[in-house]
Amino acid sequence: MKTLHVNPKGHFSFTTDQIASDKSISHRCAIFSLLSDRPSIIQNYLPAEDTLCTLSIVQSLGAQVEKAIDGTLTIMPPLSIVEPPLILDCGNSGTAIRLLMGFLSTCKGFFVLYGDQYLCSRPMRRVADPLRSIGAQIDGRSNGNYAPLGIRGETLKAFHYESKIASAQVKSALILAALQADGISTFSEPELSRDHSERMLRGMGANVISKGLHVTIHPQSSPLKPLHMKVPNDPSSGFFFAVAAAINFGSSVTLHNMLLNPTRIEAYNVLKRMGAEVVFIEKENVYESVGDIIITGKELHGVEVSENISWLIDELPALSIAFACAKGKSLVKNAGELRVKESDRISSVVKNLRLCGIDVEEFEDGYEVSGGALKSATINSFGDHRIAMSFAIAGTRVPMKIEDIECINTSFPNFIELLSQIGEVEQ
Ligand SMILES: O=C(O)C1=C[C@@H](OP(=O)(O)O)[C@@H](O)[C@H](O)C1
Numbered sequence: 001m002k003t004l005h006v007n008p009k010g011h012f013s014f015t016t017d018q019i020a021s022d023k024s025i026s027h028r029c030a031i032f033s034l035l036s037d038r039p040s041i042i043q044n045y046l047p048a049e050d051t052l053c054t055l056s057i058v059q060s061l062g063a064q065v066e067k068a069i070d071g072t073l074t075i076m077p078p079l080s081i082v083e084p085p086l087i088l089d090c091g092n093s094g095t096a097i098r099l100l101m102g103f104l105s106t107c108k109g110f111f112v113l114y115g116d117q118y119l120c121s122r123p124m125r126r127v128a129d130p131l132r133s134i135g136a137q138i139d140g141r142s143n144g145n146y147a148p149l150g151i152r153g154e155t156l157k158a159f160h161y162e163s164k165i166a167s168a169q170v171k172s173a174l175i176l177a178a179l180q181a182d183g184i185s186t187f188s189e190p191e192l193s194r195d196h197s198e199r200m201l202r203g204m205g206a207n208v209i210s211k212g213l214h215v216t217i218h219p220q221s222s223p224l225k226p227l228h229m230k231v232p233n234d235p236s237s238g239f240f241f242a243v244a245a246a247i248n249f250g251s252s253v254t255l256h257n258m259l260l261n262p263t264r265i266e267a268y269n270v271l272k273r274m275g276a277e278v279v280f281i282e283k284e285n286v287y288e289s290v291g292d293i294i295i296t297g298k299e300l301h302g303v304e305v306s307e308n309i310s311w312l313i314d315e316l317p318a319l320s321i322a323f324a325c326a327k328g329k330s331l332v333k334n335a336g337e338l339r340v341k342e343s344d345r346i347s348s349v350v351k352n353l354r355l356c357g358i359d360v361e362e363f364e365d366g367y368e369v370s371g372g373a374l375k376s377a378t379i380n381s382f383g384d385h386r387i388a389m390s391f392a393i394a395g396t397r398v399p400m401k402i403e404d405i406e407c408i409n410t411s412f413p414n415f416i417e418l419l420s421q422i423g424e425v426e427q
């Protein structure tokens with residue numbers, strides 16, 4: 001198990017266009033390329049463990065992938081999906097396994113999806129149950145709640161499904177199923193979750209109509225147009241550096257070519273509410289809005305975060321470092337989903353902040369942080385990339401030692417290299 005030491009380097013002004021490519025969009029590029037009969041061309045695909053797992057699954061299903069010297073991928077889909085002789089390894093990725101459950105439920109053949117110890121303990125019934133109710137054949141441990149999952153593709157019935165959770169993974173799995181169903185389907189969710197699937201599928205010519213919290217999906221009788229896309233940089237990955245600027249008064253970070261989709265940048269707005277200076281500069285808007293984000297550290301004060309939680313769910317661990325450095329209390333509510341991520345992120349954040357000398361109260365669906373003097377500590381990542389990177393960023397303020405850092409490679413392989421520009425790092 002590798003360990004990372006991070007020490008403050010003092011005031012910084014850091015500009016980068018090297019933040020990791022967007023993970024959510026990269027997964028979708030790989031999977032959606034199978035919905036066309038022509039090659040998709042993807043620039044800036046994320047070369048991290050999670051998205052490489054998805055790419056290799058897409059190859060196992062019969063696609064041919066070519067990589068150009070500049071990293072551009074050409075993904076040539078098969079004439080029909082191949083029934084793979086081996087099991088399909090989704091690694092650490094909830095997005096990969098849940099989207100593939102929806103897609104493979106409609107494909108002729110038998111498929112087994114599994115992943116690492118963390119993924120195999122995350123709940124899958126949220127996708128398996130609605131899919132089974134329209135005829136999908138899915139089984140797995142605990143009656144299909146835990147991977148390994150066996151799927152036998154079927155013709156699925158059209159559906160009207162009201163999801164109780166705002167989850168883009170559930171929504172995307174059901175949209176993929178609906179594209180091959182026997183009629184028009186509708187899906188609704190309690191709050192709008194990230195909408196990349198809807199935008200990208202519309203761009204490919206699918207009849208997917210979004211109205212507020214409702215999506216109507218028409219079945220697709222012919223293959224979709226291929227994707228031609230440059231994946232923007234990931235605002236969830238960039239957010240670690242935003243927090244670094246925010247907790248170091250007067251320091252600044254400029255992030256170039258970032259995805260600016262409103263369902264993905266809410267955590268930056270929370271930093272702004274806390275007192276940091278945050279400026280968004282939109283530069284283009286093709287499938288998605290893309291531009292620069294500039295963050296400057298000012299005095300921070302506590303906030304309450306209780307709405308549109310899915311818009312910042314992945315950023316809450318990093319945001320908690322800003323809460324710890326702010327004046328006053330910060331409260332997170334309605335965030336029970338944090339408990340079923342790569343680790344139980346409520347428990348991981350609370351335990352580690354306490355090790356840093358911060359007063360934190362834990363609730364079932366959130367926590368309250370009393371801002372104070374952050375102390376040096378040895379942090380357990382619990383095998384969770386976002387926990388490892390959040391506390392590594394705290395090391396730009398006081399020395400930190402992070403244990404079990406291999407998980408960082410699941411989403412942000414060049415994180416430590418970039419961190420070394422604003423902090424002293426040693427592995
Ligand atoms: O669809 C996606 O790309 C994702 C959706 C979110 O998960 P949920 O759908 O479980 O909320 C998010 O936490 C995850 O990192 C990526």
Ligand SMILES: C=C(OP(=O)(O)O)C(=O)O
Binds near residue numbers: 096411
């Ligand atoms: C929750 C995450 O990803 P996934 O659900 O795809 O594993 C994440 O990256 O924070």
